[in-house]
Amino acid sequence: NAGVTQTPKFRILKIGQSMTLQCTQDMNHNYMYWYRQDPGMGLKLIYYSVGAGITDKGEVPNGYNVSRSTTEDFPLRLELAAPSQTSVYFCASSYSRGEPQHFGDGTRLSIL
Amino acid sequence: EDKVVQSPLSLVVHEGDTVTLNCSYEVTNFRSLLWYKQEKKAPTFLFMLTSSGIEKKSGRLSSILDKKELFSILNITATQTGDSAVYLCAVAMNYGGSQGNLIFGKGTKLSVKP
Numbered sequence: 001n002a003g004v005t006q007t008p009k010f011r012i013l014k015i016g017q018s019m020t021l022q023c024t025q026d027m028n029h030n031y032m033y034w035y036r037q038d039p040g041m042g043l044k045l046i047y048y049s050v051g052a053g054i055t056d057k058g059e060v061p062n063g064y065n066v067s068r069s070t071t072e073d074f075p076l077r078l079e080l081a082a083p084s085q086t087s088v089y090f091c092a093s094s095y096s097r098g099e100p101q102h103f104g105d106g107t108r109l110s111i112l
Numbered sequence: 113e114d115k116v117v118q119s120p121l122s123l124v125v126h127e128g129d130t131v132t133l134n135c136s137y138e139v140t141n142f143r144s145l146l147w148y149k150q151e152k153k154a155p156t157f158l159f160m161l162t163s164s165g166i167e168k169k170s171g172r173l174s175s176i177l178d179k180k181e182l183f184s185i186l187n188i189t190a191t192q193t194g195d196s197a198v199y200l201c202a203v204a205m206n207y208g209g210s211q212g213n214l215i216f217g218k219g220t221k222l223s224v225k226p
Contacts, residue, residue, distance in 0.1 A: 004154075031212065042116070042200060042216030043155075058213065090154065097212025098204075100146055103154040 002026050004104035006091050013081045013111045021076040021107050023091030031094045032074040033058075033101060034066065036087040043090060049074055050097075081111045114139040118201050118217035126225050129191050133220045135201030136183040143206030145177055145184050146214065150198040158186070158199075191224045198222070 007022045025032065030051045035043035045058030049068040063085060065077045074093075078085060088108050092101040119134045137145065144162045148155035159168045161177035161184060168175050172191075177184045188195055198221050202214040 033213075035216075040121075040218060042202075042218045043214075044216070045213055048213060094212070098143070100157040100160050101214065102157070103148075105153040 004091055004093055004102055006089075006104035006107050008107060009105065010108045011110070013078075013109065015081060015083065015111060017081050017111075018077070018079050019081070021078075021089055021091075021109070023074045023076065023104060024072050025074075025091075025093040025102075026072065027093060027095070027102065028071060029093035029095050029102075030071065031097065031101075032068065033092040033094075034064070034074070034076045035090045035092065036060065036085075037090060037106075038087050046076065046089075078109075083111050085109065086111045114203075114205070114215050116201055116203050116215050116217035118199075118220050120220060121218060122221040122223070124223045124225065125191055127191060127193060129224075130187065130189045131191060131222065133186040133188075133199050133201075133222070134183065135185070135217055137201075137203045137215075138182065139203050139205065139215065141206045142179070143204040143212065146202045146204065147175055147184070147186050148200040148202065150200055150219070151196075155200055188222075191222075193224050193226055196222060196224045 004025045033048045034046040047066040049055045091104045094101045116137045147158040159175045164179040175186045198219040200219045201217045
């Protein structure tokens with residue numbers, strides 16, 4: 001049971017570069033989420049999706065984009081990387097709104 | 113503004129000690145409160161609490177919710193070095209399109225010394 005899989009695990013970007021963080025889940029969950037976690041801070045919601053084709057902004061969406069073309073995949077795109085986006089990014093999924101979210105192992109992203 | 117506040121932010125204890133971690137919240141429309149344990153990587157789910165006064169237990173860990181006073185505690189008895197982690201408290205919202213979305217506290221970093 002893979003659960004929630006995130007790739008890559010680590011990445012260094014230069015300012016202005018773009019990249020996509022991949023997230024896939026094999027639990028047939030409808031709900032998927034992207035969070036960022038800065039040192040000493042809790043997780044903050046970037047974007048979420050309640051099903052294929054439906055996405056919505058969370059608390060800190062600026063500088064990011066998402067898509068949800070399938071139930072399994074929920075990629076997060078950074079178009080113009082900025083140092084403020086240096087963080088650890090977690091993807092999560094849940095079966096329904098009321099159920100606990102299951103997290104991937106995270107992607108550690110540094111922008112220099 | 114909705115917020116979740118955890119205390120203490122860090123804690124150092126010795127093996128065998130009992131610890132209590134605190135989580136208070138102010139949210140407009142409460143659905144549930146969740147506790148997660150985060151070691152090196154992914155937060156892993158511990159408890160979800162929806163009703164006041166009902167204790168949830170799993171081995172040496174237990175948690176309870178007080179919806180009147182808007183807080184929860186997580187107790188760990190007979191601590192072990194493997195309990196060293198960051199413990200995250202989160203509140204799930206219960207309104208509109210954000211229903212089910214989580215607001216996290218900053219976490220309590222627990223270090224258990226042998």
